[in-house]
Amino acid sequence: AQSVTQPDIHITVSEGASLELRCNYSYGATPYLFWYVQSPGQGLQLLLKYFSGDTLVQGIKGFEAEFKRSQSSFNLRKPSVHWSDAAEYFCAVGTHSGNTPLVFGKGTRLSVIA
Amino acid sequence: GAVVSQHPSWVICKSGTSVKIECRSLDFQATTMFWYRQFPKQSLMLMATSNEGSKATYEQGVEKDKFLINHASLTLSTLTVTSAHPEDSSFYICSAPGTGGDEQYFGPGTRLTVT
Numbered sequence: 001a002q003s004v005t006q007p008d009i010h011i012t013v014s015e016g017a018s019l020e021l022r023c024n025y026s027y028g029a030t031p032y033l034f035w036y037v038q039s040p041g042q043g044l045q046l047l048l049k050y051f052s053g054d055t056l057v058q059g060i061k062g063f064e065a066e067f068k069r070s071q072s073s074f075n076l077r078k079p080s081v082h083w084s085d086a087a088e089y090f091c092a093v094g095t096h097s098g099n100t101p102l103v104f105g106k107g108t109r110l111s112v113i114a
Numbered sequence: 115g116a117v118v119s120q121h122p123s124w125v126i127c128k129s130g131t132s133v134k135i136e137c138r139s140l141d142f143q144a145t146t147m148f149w150y151r152q153f154p155k156q157s158l159m160l161m162a163t164s165n166e167g168s169k170a171t172y173e174q175g176v177e178k179d180k181f182l183i184n185h186a187s188l189t190l191s192t193l194t195v196t197s198a199h200p201e202d203s204s205f206y207i208c209s210a211p212g213t214g215g216d217e218q219y220f221g222p223g224t225r226l227t228v229t
Contacts, residue, residue, distance in 0.1 A: 038218070041225070042157075042222070042223070043207060043220060043221065043222035043223040044207070044223075046220075078139075085224070090157065094218065097147050099145075099211050100161045101148040101150075101163065101218075102148075102158075102209070102218055103157075103160075106157045106159045107156075107157050
């Protein structure tokens, strides 16, 4: 069975600083990996996804993530954080078949300070 | 891109009553839909898998008689919370796989408050 670990419950960064949110997954086969962002009281917005190919994936809002099979990781990065990036971030893993549900990590709450 | 809608976006109901939440795939067909529940400051947890034309499958610990799921058409799944209690207050989110089969499309969620 798949599982996702997001080791950081809460991260605070200064506006303009770089950001890295950690995600480790457990899955026996090649995983489909996702990062979602959720603002308070809102639904999920897909930031980026990895299925295959280039292990560095570019997403929306200036985010990128790198798939490292050897480390079972899919960390999310952004070179310069904006105050509007403050939100909850979820890493999720799925299978090659879209007809299976995603398994989500517990999320990392990002706070941005001036 | 594919769009999934939910209705209502928020609902308040009294304890003991039932409430129905709809999940629709607007521009594609979905034989399978997934229902998740998210408690405040927690992650999304899968509740059940909704299958068009057959019974839903429920995750361990989810009461199938309390959370009734009906997937009557290829574009609509409904979740009915029966005899709601305050502890059922949560954010309910549905998703459906796209036609490509490799991505899930999430609805905007329904916030249920039981008083």
